[in-house]
Amino acid sequence: MDRIHDPGFSGQVALTLAITAERCNVWSLGMRYNFPNDPIAERMYPEEKMHAVIYHYLRTTHFDRHLIFSSAERYHAFLDLKLTGSNHDFQHAVRALLGSQYPFD
Numbered sequence: 001m002d003r004i005h006d007p008g009f010s011g012q013v014a015l016t017l018a019i020t021a022e023r024c025n026v027w028s029l030g031m032r033y034n035f036p037n038d039p040i041a042e043r044m045y046p047e048e049k050m051h052a053v054i055y056h057y058l059r060t061t062h063f064d065r066h067l068i069f070s071s072a073e074r075y076h077a078f079l080d081l082k083l084t085g086s087n088h089d090f091q092h093a094v095r096a097l098l099g100s101q102y103p104f105d
Helices: 007-021 039-044 046-050 072-080 085-098
Strands: none
Touching: 039 046, 039 085, 046 085, 072 085
16 A cells, blocks of 8 residues: 555455466456446547446536545535536436435435
8 A cells, every 4th residue: 555646445445466476367348347437438439328237427517425424515506507418417317317306214
């Protein structure tokens, strides 16, 4: 952990190094399995965006991923945002999965 700038990512680095050290078989997955909310990815991989399975909310320009589920007010504010692209798709998926009412009361 002390060798990387952000120790929060040390688990990801350790897993990658362990897989490499053990020479595990690996398979490449399409972007749809970790699709970032990023306009560049939307332009580069439009077909993957259309079939996104997992959204990686990487960019915090329009909403803060650490806060959108922290209270009913923030959840509703997130659902009320006028979003586009993968941000809109993520918002739609959250609404479809969790509903319009804050699910964590």
